[in-house]
Amino acid sequence: MGQIQLNQVTKTFGNVNVIPPLDLTIHDGEFTVFVGPSGCGKSTLLRMIAGLEDLTTGSISIDGVDATDTPPAKRGLAMVFQSYALYPHMSVRKNIAFPMRMAKMPEDEQNRRIEAAAKALNLTDYLDRRPGQLSGGQRQRVAIGRAIVREPSAFLFDEPLSNLDAALRVGMRLEITEMHERLKTTMIYVTHDQVEAMTMADKIVVLRAGIIEQVGSPLELYHSPQNEFVASFIGSPKMNLIKGEEAAKHGAATIGIRPEHTGVSMTEGMWKGRVGVSEHLGSDTFIHVHDTGLADMITVRINGDVQVKHGDTIYLNPELDKLHKFGADGKRID
Protein backbone atom coordinates (compact mmCIF):
# COMPACT_ATOMS: atom_id res chain seq x y z
CA MET A 1 0.00 0.00 0.00
CA GLY A 2 1.14 3.53 -0.53
CA GLN A 3 -1.58 6.08 -1.07
CA ILE A 4 -0.59 9.57 -0.05
CA GLN A 5 -3.02 12.41 0.33
CA LEU A 6 -2.25 16.07 0.91
CA ASN A 7 -5.14 18.18 2.20
CA GLN A 8 -4.92 21.97 2.13
CA VAL A 9 -1.22 21.77 2.88
CA THR A 10 0.66 25.06 3.33
CA LYS A 11 4.20 26.00 4.20
CA THR A 12 5.61 29.36 5.17
CA PHE A 13 9.23 30.14 6.00
CA GLY A 14 9.19 33.34 8.02
CA ASN A 15 7.14 35.73 5.92
CA VAL A 16 7.58 33.78 2.70
CA ASN A 17 4.68 31.63 1.64
CA VAL A 18 6.34 28.72 -0.17
CA ILE A 19 3.29 26.53 -0.57
CA PRO A 20 -0.17 28.09 -0.69
CA PRO A 21 -3.02 25.72 0.17
CA LEU A 22 -2.46 22.63 -1.96
CA ASP A 23 -4.43 19.40 -2.44
CA LEU A 24 -3.00 16.34 -4.09
CA THR A 25 -3.64 12.62 -4.11
CA ILE A 26 -0.97 10.13 -5.08
CA HIS A 27 -2.42 6.72 -5.76
CA ASP A 28 -0.97 3.43 -4.68
CA GLY A 29 1.68 2.16 -7.06
CA GLU A 30 1.87 5.35 -9.06
CA PHE A 31 5.13 6.87 -10.29
CA THR A 32 4.54 10.56 -9.64
CA VAL A 33 7.02 13.21 -10.67
CA PHE A 34 7.06 16.72 -9.20
CA VAL A 35 8.61 18.98 -11.78
CA GLY A 36 9.14 22.71 -11.92
CA PRO A 37 11.82 25.38 -12.04
CA SER A 38 14.13 25.81 -9.04
CA GLY A 39 12.44 27.38 -6.08
CA CYS A 40 8.98 26.18 -7.06
CA GLY A 41 8.56 24.29 -3.79
CA LYS A 42 8.81 20.78 -5.19
CA SER A 43 11.57 19.69 -2.80
CA THR A 44 9.81 21.32 0.13
CA LEU A 45 6.66 19.41 -0.77
CA LEU A 46 8.58 16.13 -0.88
CA ARG A 47 10.26 16.87 2.44
CA MET A 48 6.85 17.60 3.94
CA ILE A 49 5.63 14.20 2.76
CA ALA A 50 8.79 12.65 4.24
CA GLY A 51 8.21 14.40 7.54
CA LEU A 52 11.52 16.23 7.42
CA GLU A 53 9.69 19.53 7.15
CA ASP A 54 6.71 20.49 9.31
CA LEU A 55 3.45 21.60 7.73
CA THR A 56 2.38 25.14 8.55
CA THR A 57 -1.26 24.15 8.16
CA GLY A 58 -3.17 21.31 6.52
CA SER A 59 -2.75 17.57 6.84
CA ILE A 60 -1.09 14.59 5.19
CA SER A 61 -2.42 11.08 5.29
CA ILE A 62 -0.62 7.93 4.24
CA ASP A 63 -2.82 4.93 3.42
CA GLY A 64 -5.79 6.73 4.93
CA VAL A 65 -4.10 7.29 8.29
CA ASP A 66 -3.33 10.85 9.36
CA ALA A 67 0.45 11.22 9.40
CA THR A 68 0.72 14.99 9.83
CA ASP A 69 2.54 14.73 13.15
CA THR A 70 4.17 11.35 12.61
CA PRO A 71 7.99 11.59 12.74
CA PRO A 72 9.82 10.57 9.55
CA ALA A 73 11.11 7.38 11.15
CA LYS A 74 7.55 6.12 11.63
CA ARG A 75 6.06 6.97 8.25
CA GLY A 76 7.31 3.87 6.49
CA LEU A 77 8.72 5.85 3.60
CA ALA A 78 12.21 5.57 2.13
CA MET A 79 14.09 8.48 0.63
CA VAL A 80 16.94 8.79 -1.84
CA PHE A 81 18.75 12.11 -1.55
CA GLN A 82 20.47 14.21 -4.19
CA SER A 83 23.76 13.97 -2.29
CA TYR A 84 23.12 10.22 -1.72
CA ALA A 85 23.56 10.89 2.03
CA LEU A 86 25.36 7.61 2.64
CA TYR A 87 26.93 6.98 6.04
CA PRO A 88 30.62 7.55 5.27
CA HIS A 89 31.86 5.59 8.28
CA MET A 90 30.00 2.41 7.36
CA SER A 91 30.69 -0.16 4.67
CA VAL A 92 28.22 -0.56 1.82
CA ARG A 93 26.82 -3.62 3.58
CA LYS A 94 26.26 -1.68 6.80
CA ASN A 95 24.75 1.24 4.91
CA ILE A 96 22.20 -1.03 3.30
CA ALA A 97 21.58 -2.85 6.57
CA PHE A 98 21.05 0.35 8.58
CA PRO A 99 17.26 0.72 8.15
CA MET A 100 16.78 -2.99 8.88
CA ARG A 101 19.02 -2.73 11.92
CA MET A 102 16.90 0.18 13.15
CA ALA A 103 13.80 -1.95 12.59
CA LYS A 104 15.46 -4.74 14.63
CA MET A 105 14.99 -7.24 11.83
CA PRO A 106 16.50 -10.71 12.41
CA GLU A 107 20.05 -10.84 11.13
CA ASP A 108 19.64 -13.72 8.65
CA GLU A 109 16.70 -11.89 7.08
CA GLN A 110 18.87 -8.75 6.87
CA ASN A 111 21.63 -10.68 5.12
CA ARG A 112 19.20 -12.29 2.70
CA ARG A 113 17.84 -8.89 1.70
CA ILE A 114 21.29 -7.31 1.44
CA GLU A 115 22.43 -10.09 -0.90
CA ALA A 116 19.29 -9.75 -3.01
CA ALA A 117 19.57 -5.97 -3.26
CA ALA A 118 23.29 -6.11 -3.99
CA LYS A 119 22.68 -8.58 -6.78
CA ALA A 120 19.90 -6.50 -8.32
CA LEU A 121 22.01 -3.36 -8.14
CA ASN A 122 25.38 -4.86 -9.18
CA LEU A 123 26.93 -4.11 -5.82
CA THR A 124 27.92 -7.63 -4.75
CA ASP A 125 31.64 -6.98 -5.22
CA TYR A 126 31.53 -3.72 -3.33
CA LEU A 127 29.72 -4.71 -0.15
CA ASP A 128 32.80 -4.33 2.04
CA ARG A 129 33.91 -0.99 0.64
CA ARG A 130 33.25 2.39 2.14
CA PRO A 131 31.14 4.92 0.20
CA GLY A 132 34.24 7.07 -0.31
CA GLN A 133 35.76 4.31 -2.44
CA LEU A 134 32.82 4.18 -4.87
CA SER A 135 31.98 6.11 -8.01
CA GLY A 136 28.97 8.42 -8.17
CA GLY A 137 26.81 5.85 -9.92
CA GLN A 138 27.70 3.16 -7.41
CA ARG A 139 26.94 5.48 -4.51
CA GLN A 140 23.56 6.20 -6.02
CA ARG A 141 22.93 2.45 -6.24
CA VAL A 142 23.83 2.03 -2.58
CA ALA A 143 21.38 4.79 -1.70
CA ILE A 144 18.70 2.98 -3.69
CA GLY A 145 19.67 -0.33 -2.10
CA ARG A 146 19.31 1.19 1.33
CA ALA A 147 15.83 2.39 0.34
CA ILE A 148 14.51 -0.87 -1.14
CA VAL A 149 15.59 -3.36 1.55
CA ARG A 150 13.04 -2.13 4.03
CA GLU A 151 10.19 -2.52 1.55
CA PRO A 152 8.69 0.91 2.21
CA SER A 153 5.14 1.85 1.34
CA ALA A 154 6.54 4.57 -0.92
CA PHE A 155 9.88 5.77 -2.25
CA LEU A 156 10.76 9.43 -2.28
CA PHE A 157 13.46 10.62 -4.67
CA ASP A 158 14.89 14.12 -4.33
CA GLU A 159 16.66 14.93 -7.62
CA PRO A 160 18.62 11.69 -7.34
CA LEU A 161 20.32 11.92 -10.72
CA SER A 162 21.45 15.51 -10.85
CA ASN A 163 24.92 14.74 -9.48
CA LEU A 164 25.62 12.12 -12.13
CA ASP A 165 27.13 12.68 -15.56
CA ALA A 166 24.85 12.61 -18.58
CA ALA A 167 25.50 9.03 -19.75
CA LEU A 168 25.07 7.58 -16.27
CA ARG A 169 21.93 9.59 -15.76
CA VAL A 170 20.20 7.97 -18.71
CA GLY A 171 21.21 4.52 -17.44
CA MET A 172 20.00 5.16 -13.90
CA ARG A 173 16.77 6.63 -15.26
CA LEU A 174 16.04 3.33 -16.92
CA GLU A 175 17.04 1.35 -13.84
CA ILE A 176 14.71 3.33 -11.60
CA THR A 177 11.85 3.01 -14.08
CA GLU A 178 12.45 -0.72 -14.32
CA MET A 179 12.58 -0.99 -10.57
CA HIS A 180 9.18 0.64 -10.44
CA GLU A 181 7.80 -1.81 -13.01
CA ARG A 182 9.12 -4.67 -10.89
CA LEU A 183 8.16 -3.46 -7.41
CA LYS A 184 4.95 -1.60 -8.28
CA THR A 185 5.54 0.56 -5.21
CA THR A 186 4.43 4.17 -5.05
CA MET A 187 7.26 6.48 -6.04
CA ILE A 188 7.45 10.24 -5.78
CA TYR A 189 10.27 11.74 -7.75
CA VAL A 190 11.37 15.37 -7.70
CA THR A 191 13.28 16.85 -10.62
CA HIS A 192 13.72 20.08 -12.48
CA ASP A 193 14.47 18.14 -15.65
CA GLN A 194 11.37 17.79 -17.79
CA VAL A 195 13.00 14.98 -19.79
CA GLU A 196 13.25 12.88 -16.62
CA ALA A 197 9.67 13.75 -15.81
CA MET A 198 8.38 12.82 -19.27
CA THR A 199 10.31 9.55 -19.52
CA MET A 200 9.68 8.16 -16.06
CA ALA A 201 6.33 9.36 -14.80
CA ASP A 202 2.88 7.83 -14.75
CA LYS A 203 1.70 11.17 -13.48
CA ILE A 204 3.43 14.52 -13.63
CA VAL A 205 2.70 17.35 -11.21
CA VAL A 206 3.92 20.65 -12.64
CA LEU A 207 4.61 23.17 -9.92
CA ARG A 208 5.32 26.86 -10.03
CA ALA A 209 5.72 29.02 -6.91
CA GLY A 210 4.10 26.31 -4.82
CA ILE A 211 1.01 26.17 -7.00
CA ILE A 212 0.09 23.07 -8.99
CA GLU A 213 -0.16 24.25 -12.58
CA GLN A 214 -1.31 20.93 -13.98
CA VAL A 215 -1.50 17.25 -13.08
CA GLY A 216 -1.59 14.63 -15.78
CA SER A 217 0.14 11.88 -17.69
CA PRO A 218 3.20 12.91 -19.72
CA LEU A 219 1.26 12.80 -22.99
CA GLU A 220 -1.69 14.73 -21.58
CA LEU A 221 0.71 17.47 -20.57
CA TYR A 222 2.36 17.39 -23.96
CA HIS A 223 -0.79 17.40 -26.03
CA SER A 224 -3.01 19.63 -23.99
CA PRO A 225 -1.11 21.87 -21.62
CA GLN A 226 -3.63 23.77 -19.51
CA ASN A 227 -1.72 27.04 -19.58
CA GLU A 228 1.22 28.83 -21.14
CA PHE A 229 3.58 27.89 -18.31
CA VAL A 230 3.05 24.16 -18.71
CA ALA A 231 3.13 24.56 -22.50
CA SER A 232 6.56 26.12 -22.43
CA PHE A 233 7.92 23.98 -19.57
CA ILE A 234 7.08 20.57 -21.03
CA GLY A 235 8.75 19.70 -24.31
CA SER A 236 12.24 20.23 -25.64
CA PRO A 237 13.01 22.47 -27.43
CA LYS A 238 10.38 24.74 -25.90
CA MET A 239 7.07 25.46 -27.56
CA ASN A 240 7.05 28.69 -29.59
CA LEU A 241 4.59 31.19 -28.16
CA ILE A 242 3.27 33.87 -30.48
CA LYS A 243 1.24 36.87 -29.35
CA GLY A 244 -0.41 39.78 -31.15
CA GLU A 245 -2.05 39.92 -34.54
CA GLU A 246 -1.17 36.38 -35.61
CA ALA A 247 -2.71 35.00 -32.40
CA ALA A 248 -5.80 37.16 -32.81
CA LYS A 249 -6.40 35.56 -36.22
CA HIS A 250 -6.96 32.30 -34.34
CA GLY A 251 -9.15 33.94 -31.71
CA ALA A 252 -6.55 33.77 -28.93
CA ALA A 253 -4.26 36.09 -27.00
CA THR A 254 -1.36 33.69 -27.47
CA ILE A 255 -0.87 30.77 -29.78
CA GLY A 256 1.69 28.05 -29.32
CA ILE A 257 3.27 25.67 -31.77
CA ARG A 258 5.85 23.04 -30.92
CA PRO A 259 9.10 23.03 -32.93
CA GLU A 260 8.35 19.51 -34.13
CA HIS A 261 4.95 20.57 -35.47
CA THR A 262 6.33 23.12 -37.90
CA GLY A 263 7.36 22.20 -41.42
CA VAL A 264 9.90 24.20 -43.40
CA SER A 265 10.24 25.11 -47.02
CA MET A 266 12.75 27.21 -48.92
CA THR A 267 10.15 28.47 -51.38
CA GLU A 268 6.76 29.02 -49.82
CA GLY A 269 4.85 28.87 -46.55
CA MET A 270 2.65 30.59 -44.03
CA TRP A 271 5.40 32.45 -42.18
CA LYS A 272 8.66 33.84 -43.56
CA GLY A 273 11.92 34.35 -41.68
CA ARG A 274 15.70 34.30 -41.74
CA VAL A 275 17.79 31.35 -40.51
CA GLY A 276 19.88 32.05 -37.43
CA VAL A 277 21.79 29.37 -35.56
CA SER A 278 21.22 25.75 -36.57
CA GLU A 279 21.91 23.06 -33.97
CA HIS A 280 22.70 19.72 -35.58
CA LEU A 281 22.00 16.72 -33.39
CA GLY A 282 22.45 14.26 -36.23
CA SER A 283 18.99 12.76 -36.18
CA ASP A 284 17.36 16.17 -35.92
CA THR A 285 18.32 19.75 -36.54
CA PHE A 286 16.95 22.65 -34.53
CA ILE A 287 16.76 25.82 -36.57
CA HIS A 288 16.32 29.14 -34.86
CA VAL A 289 14.44 31.45 -37.19
CA HIS A 290 14.50 35.24 -36.79
CA ASP A 291 12.75 38.22 -38.37
CA THR A 292 9.39 36.46 -38.68
CA GLY A 293 7.55 39.42 -37.22
CA LEU A 294 5.84 36.95 -34.85
CA ALA A 295 8.24 36.51 -31.96
CA ASP A 296 11.94 37.19 -31.32
CA MET A 297 12.75 33.71 -32.42
CA ILE A 298 10.86 30.69 -33.69
CA THR A 299 12.48 27.30 -33.20
CA VAL A 300 11.73 24.45 -35.58
CA ARG A 301 12.79 20.86 -35.41
CA ILE A 302 13.43 19.19 -38.73
CA ASN A 303 15.02 16.12 -40.16
CA GLY A 304 18.76 16.05 -39.65
CA ASP A 305 19.50 15.72 -43.35
CA VAL A 306 18.04 19.07 -44.35
CA GLN A 307 20.79 21.60 -44.97
CA VAL A 308 20.21 25.31 -44.37
CA LYS A 309 22.73 28.12 -44.09
CA HIS A 310 22.91 31.00 -41.64
CA GLY A 311 21.09 33.97 -43.24
CA ASP A 312 18.97 31.91 -45.66
CA THR A 313 15.37 32.92 -46.12
CA ILE A 314 13.07 30.18 -44.88
CA TYR A 315 9.32 29.57 -44.86
CA LEU A 316 7.49 27.91 -41.98
CA ASN A 317 4.36 25.81 -42.20
CA PRO A 318 2.83 25.13 -38.77
CA GLU A 319 0.47 22.16 -38.52
CA LEU A 320 -2.66 24.12 -37.72
CA ASP A 321 -4.44 21.21 -36.01
CA LYS A 322 -1.59 21.11 -33.48
CA LEU A 323 -1.81 24.77 -32.63
CA HIS A 324 -2.38 25.55 -28.93
CA LYS A 325 -4.50 28.59 -28.07
CA PHE A 326 -4.34 30.54 -24.84
CA GLY A 327 -6.50 33.40 -23.55
CA ALA A 328 -5.28 36.67 -22.07
CA ASP A 329 -5.13 35.02 -18.63
CA GLY A 330 -2.70 32.43 -20.02
CA LYS A 331 -5.25 29.60 -19.79
CA ARG A 332 -5.93 27.14 -22.57
CA ILE A 333 -8.83 27.78 -24.98
CA ASP A 334 -10.27 24.68 -26.64
Add this chain to the structure above:
Amino acid sequence: MARGITNQRKAINTAAAWAVGLLIFFPILWTILTSFKTEAQAIADPPIFLGFNWTLENYATVLERSNYARFLWNSIFIAGGSTILGLIIAIPAAWSMAFVPSKRTKDILLWMLSTKMLPAVGVLYPIYLIFIKMGLLDSKIGLVVVLMLINLPIIIWMLYTYFKEIPGEILEAARMDGASLKEEILFVLTPMAIPGIASTLLLNFILAWNEAFWTLNLTAVNAAPLTAFIASYSSPEGLFFAKLSAASTMAIAPILILGWFSQKQLVRGLTFGAVK
Protein backbone atom coordinates in the same frame (compact mmCIF):
# COMPACT_ATOMS: atom_id res chain seq x y z
CA MET B 1 51.97 37.41 -9.70
CA ALA B 2 53.28 34.08 -8.52
CA ARG B 3 55.53 34.58 -5.54
CA GLY B 4 58.37 32.09 -5.34
CA ILE B 5 59.57 31.37 -1.83
CA THR B 6 63.34 31.49 -2.04
CA ASN B 7 65.60 29.24 0.00
CA GLN B 8 66.93 32.22 1.90
CA ARG B 9 63.44 33.24 2.87
CA LYS B 10 62.70 29.70 3.96
CA ALA B 11 65.79 29.64 6.17
CA ILE B 12 64.80 32.91 7.84
CA ASN B 13 61.28 31.64 8.46
CA THR B 14 62.59 28.41 9.94
CA ALA B 15 65.01 30.24 12.22
CA ALA B 16 62.29 32.63 13.36
CA ALA B 17 59.90 29.77 14.06
CA TRP B 18 62.56 27.97 16.12
CA ALA B 19 63.30 31.17 18.04
CA VAL B 20 59.64 31.69 18.91
CA GLY B 21 59.25 28.00 19.78
CA LEU B 22 62.26 28.04 22.10
CA LEU B 23 61.11 31.29 23.70
CA ILE B 24 57.76 29.69 24.51
CA PHE B 25 59.33 26.46 25.68
CA PHE B 26 62.09 28.11 27.72
CA PRO B 27 60.21 28.35 31.09
CA ILE B 28 59.36 24.65 30.87
CA LEU B 29 62.93 23.77 29.95
CA TRP B 30 64.22 25.90 32.82
CA THR B 31 61.85 24.17 35.23
CA ILE B 32 63.02 20.75 34.09
CA LEU B 33 66.70 21.78 34.34
CA THR B 34 66.19 23.31 37.79
CA SER B 35 64.57 20.15 39.04
CA PHE B 36 67.95 18.40 38.63
CA LYS B 37 69.92 21.05 40.54
CA THR B 38 70.59 21.37 44.23
CA GLU B 39 68.66 24.09 46.07
CA ALA B 40 71.80 26.26 46.16
CA GLN B 41 72.49 25.89 42.42
CA ALA B 42 68.83 26.62 41.71
CA ILE B 43 69.09 30.14 43.08
CA ALA B 44 72.70 30.76 42.01
CA ASP B 45 73.49 34.21 40.58
CA PRO B 46 74.43 34.31 37.73
CA PRO B 47 72.15 31.34 36.86
CA ILE B 48 73.83 28.11 35.82
CA PHE B 49 72.49 26.74 32.55
CA LEU B 50 73.93 23.25 32.14
CA GLY B 51 77.17 23.13 34.11
CA PHE B 52 75.81 21.86 37.42
CA ASN B 53 75.94 18.57 39.26
CA TRP B 54 72.92 16.64 38.01
CA THR B 55 71.02 15.09 40.90
CA LEU B 56 67.81 13.16 41.45
CA GLU B 57 67.72 14.17 45.08
CA ASN B 58 64.76 16.55 44.63
CA TYR B 59 62.62 13.84 43.06
CA ALA B 60 63.48 11.46 45.87
CA THR B 61 62.57 14.04 48.50
CA VAL B 62 59.33 15.03 46.81
CA LEU B 63 58.25 11.42 46.35
CA GLU B 64 59.10 10.68 49.96
CA ARG B 65 57.25 13.66 51.39
CA SER B 66 54.09 13.53 49.26
CA ASN B 67 51.82 10.83 47.94
CA TYR B 68 52.37 11.53 44.24
CA ALA B 69 50.18 8.63 43.13
CA ARG B 70 47.17 10.01 44.96
CA PHE B 71 47.57 13.47 43.45
CA LEU B 72 48.02 11.90 40.03
CA TRP B 73 44.91 9.78 40.40
CA ASN B 74 42.91 12.80 41.56
CA SER B 75 44.06 14.76 38.52
CA ILE B 76 43.14 11.95 36.16
CA PHE B 77 39.77 11.51 37.84
CA ILE B 78 38.91 15.21 37.87
CA ALA B 79 40.17 16.03 34.37
CA GLY B 80 38.78 12.83 32.84
CA GLY B 81 35.49 12.97 34.71
CA SER B 82 34.78 16.60 33.88
CA THR B 83 35.64 16.06 30.21
CA ILE B 84 33.44 12.98 29.81
CA LEU B 85 30.54 14.53 31.74
CA GLY B 86 30.97 17.66 29.61
CA LEU B 87 30.82 15.64 26.40
CA ILE B 88 27.69 13.81 27.50
CA ILE B 89 25.95 17.16 28.00
CA ALA B 90 27.58 18.97 25.08
CA ILE B 91 26.95 16.44 22.29
CA PRO B 92 23.14 16.75 22.38
CA ALA B 93 23.41 20.50 22.99
CA ALA B 94 25.71 21.01 20.01
CA TRP B 95 23.50 18.70 17.92
CA SER B 96 20.46 20.87 18.52
CA MET B 97 22.38 24.09 17.85
CA ALA B 98 23.97 22.80 14.66
CA PHE B 99 21.03 20.96 13.12
CA VAL B 100 17.84 22.50 14.50
CA PRO B 101 18.90 26.08 15.18
CA SER B 102 16.31 28.50 16.46
CA LYS B 103 16.27 32.26 16.10
CA ARG B 104 18.17 32.56 19.37
CA THR B 105 20.85 29.91 18.79
CA LYS B 106 23.58 32.41 17.93
CA ASP B 107 22.68 34.51 20.98
CA ILE B 108 22.82 31.48 23.25
CA LEU B 109 26.22 30.50 21.90
CA LEU B 110 27.57 33.99 22.52
CA TRP B 111 25.98 34.16 25.93
CA MET B 112 27.63 30.87 26.88
CA LEU B 113 30.97 32.18 25.74
CA SER B 114 30.43 35.39 27.70
CA THR B 115 30.44 33.39 30.94
CA LYS B 116 34.13 32.81 30.23
CA MET B 117 34.73 36.55 30.33
CA LEU B 118 33.93 36.83 34.03
CA PRO B 119 37.03 36.39 36.24
CA ALA B 120 36.66 33.12 38.08
CA VAL B 121 37.24 34.80 41.41
CA GLY B 122 34.04 36.75 40.86
CA VAL B 123 31.98 33.66 41.58
CA LEU B 124 34.33 32.05 44.10
CA TYR B 125 32.33 33.19 47.10
CA PRO B 126 28.91 31.90 46.00
CA ILE B 127 30.35 28.64 44.73
CA TYR B 128 32.34 28.17 47.92
CA LEU B 129 29.18 28.68 49.96
CA ILE B 130 27.24 26.25 47.79
CA PHE B 131 30.00 23.71 48.23
CA ILE B 132 29.90 24.10 52.01
CA LYS B 133 26.10 23.73 52.08
CA MET B 134 26.22 20.66 49.89
CA GLY B 135 29.21 19.13 51.61
CA LEU B 136 31.19 19.12 48.40
CA LEU B 137 34.35 20.85 49.67
CA ASP B 138 37.43 18.74 49.04
CA SER B 139 35.43 16.18 47.06
CA LYS B 140 36.38 14.94 43.60
CA ILE B 141 32.75 14.90 42.46
CA GLY B 142 32.35 18.57 43.32
CA LEU B 143 35.42 19.49 41.29
CA VAL B 144 34.33 17.35 38.36
CA VAL B 145 31.07 19.31 38.24
CA VAL B 146 32.70 22.73 38.60
CA LEU B 147 35.40 22.09 35.98
CA MET B 148 32.83 20.61 33.65
CA LEU B 149 30.74 23.78 33.95
CA ILE B 150 33.80 25.97 33.46
CA ASN B 151 34.78 24.20 30.25
CA LEU B 152 31.29 23.42 28.94
CA PRO B 153 31.03 26.55 26.77
CA ILE B 154 34.27 25.64 25.02
CA ILE B 155 33.24 22.00 24.57
CA ILE B 156 29.90 23.03 23.08
CA TRP B 157 31.52 25.62 20.81
CA MET B 158 34.07 23.17 19.50
CA LEU B 159 31.55 20.41 18.90
CA TYR B 160 29.16 22.90 17.32
CA THR B 161 31.81 23.89 14.77
CA TYR B 162 32.57 20.26 13.98
CA PHE B 163 28.93 19.27 13.71
CA LYS B 164 28.32 22.20 11.35
CA GLU B 165 30.66 20.49 8.89
CA ILE B 166 28.52 17.34 8.79
CA PRO B 167 25.90 17.47 6.02
CA GLY B 168 22.42 17.57 7.52
CA GLU B 169 21.11 15.28 4.77
CA ILE B 170 22.99 12.34 6.29
CA LEU B 171 21.17 12.82 9.57
CA GLU B 172 17.90 13.19 7.68
CA ALA B 173 18.68 9.94 5.90
CA ALA B 174 19.08 8.28 9.29
CA ARG B 175 15.72 9.67 10.35
CA MET B 176 14.12 8.33 7.16
CA ASP B 177 15.77 4.98 7.82
CA GLY B 178 13.87 4.74 11.07
CA ALA B 179 16.52 5.89 13.55
CA SER B 180 15.28 7.52 16.74
CA LEU B 181 16.96 10.70 17.91
CA LYS B 182 19.16 8.69 20.26
CA GLU B 183 20.13 6.24 17.52
CA GLU B 184 20.80 9.08 15.10
CA ILE B 185 23.23 10.73 17.52
CA LEU B 186 24.80 7.46 18.64
CA PHE B 187 25.16 5.57 15.34
CA VAL B 188 25.51 8.33 12.77
CA LEU B 189 26.51 11.71 14.19
CA THR B 190 29.03 10.60 16.83
CA PRO B 191 31.03 8.18 14.64
CA MET B 192 31.20 10.80 11.88
CA ALA B 193 32.37 13.43 14.32
CA ILE B 194 34.97 11.19 16.04
CA PRO B 195 37.99 13.29 14.98
CA GLY B 196 36.33 16.44 16.27
CA ILE B 197 35.15 14.77 19.46
CA ALA B 198 38.65 13.37 20.03
CA SER B 199 40.31 16.76 19.77
CA THR B 200 37.64 18.33 21.96
CA LEU B 201 38.20 15.61 24.52
CA LEU B 202 41.98 16.08 24.48
CA LEU B 203 41.93 19.85 24.68
CA ASN B 204 39.48 19.85 27.54
CA PHE B 205 41.36 17.16 29.37
CA ILE B 206 44.44 19.38 29.21
CA LEU B 207 42.51 22.49 30.25
CA ALA B 208 41.03 20.65 33.20
CA TRP B 209 44.39 19.11 34.11
CA ASN B 210 46.04 22.53 34.25
CA GLU B 211 43.15 24.31 35.96
CA ALA B 212 44.58 25.76 39.17
CA PHE B 213 42.12 28.28 40.53
CA TRP B 214 39.20 26.03 41.47
CA THR B 215 41.33 22.99 42.23
CA LEU B 216 43.37 25.01 44.74
CA ASN B 217 40.44 26.81 46.33
CA LEU B 218 38.01 23.95 46.67
CA THR B 219 40.31 21.15 47.79
CA ALA B 220 42.48 20.46 50.80
CA VAL B 221 43.67 16.88 51.07
CA ASN B 222 41.36 14.20 49.74
CA ALA B 223 40.54 15.64 46.33
CA ALA B 224 43.73 17.61 45.78
CA PRO B 225 45.10 17.09 42.27
CA LEU B 226 48.61 17.74 40.92
CA THR B 227 48.12 21.51 40.88
CA ALA B 228 47.83 21.37 44.68
CA PHE B 229 50.84 19.07 44.71
CA ILE B 230 52.90 21.78 42.99
CA ALA B 231 51.50 24.53 45.19
CA SER B 232 52.51 22.64 48.31
CA TYR B 233 56.15 23.14 47.32
CA SER B 234 55.94 26.84 46.64
CA SER B 235 56.96 28.97 49.57
CA PRO B 236 57.02 32.74 49.72
CA GLU B 237 60.68 32.70 50.75
CA GLY B 238 61.62 30.92 47.53
CA LEU B 239 63.89 28.48 49.29
CA PHE B 240 62.71 25.32 47.60
CA PHE B 241 62.97 26.17 43.92
CA ALA B 242 64.56 22.86 43.01
CA LYS B 243 61.90 20.80 44.80
CA LEU B 244 59.16 23.01 43.39
CA SER B 245 60.60 22.40 39.94
CA ALA B 246 60.75 18.66 40.51
CA ALA B 247 57.11 18.65 41.60
CA SER B 248 56.14 20.77 38.61
CA THR B 249 57.98 18.50 36.21
CA MET B 250 56.22 15.47 37.67
CA ALA B 251 52.88 17.24 37.39
CA ILE B 252 53.24 18.27 33.77
CA ALA B 253 55.03 15.14 32.54
CA PRO B 254 51.89 13.00 32.00
CA ILE B 255 50.05 15.71 30.12
CA LEU B 256 53.16 16.64 28.13
CA ILE B 257 53.53 13.04 26.97
CA LEU B 258 49.82 12.80 26.15
CA GLY B 259 50.02 16.06 24.21
CA TRP B 260 53.10 14.88 22.31
CA PHE B 261 51.38 11.75 21.07
CA SER B 262 48.16 13.53 20.12
CA GLN B 263 49.63 16.60 18.43
CA LYS B 264 47.62 16.07 15.26
CA GLN B 265 44.24 16.01 17.01
CA LEU B 266 45.26 18.95 19.18
CA VAL B 267 46.18 21.16 16.27
CA ARG B 268 42.83 20.35 14.72
CA GLY B 269 41.10 21.08 17.98
CA LEU B 270 42.84 24.37 18.55
CA THR B 271 42.07 25.64 15.09
CA PHE B 272 38.38 25.09 15.92
CA GLY B 273 37.51 23.16 12.80
CA ALA B 274 38.91 25.82 10.51
CA VAL B 275 41.25 23.33 8.88
CA LYS B 276 39.78 20.27 7.28
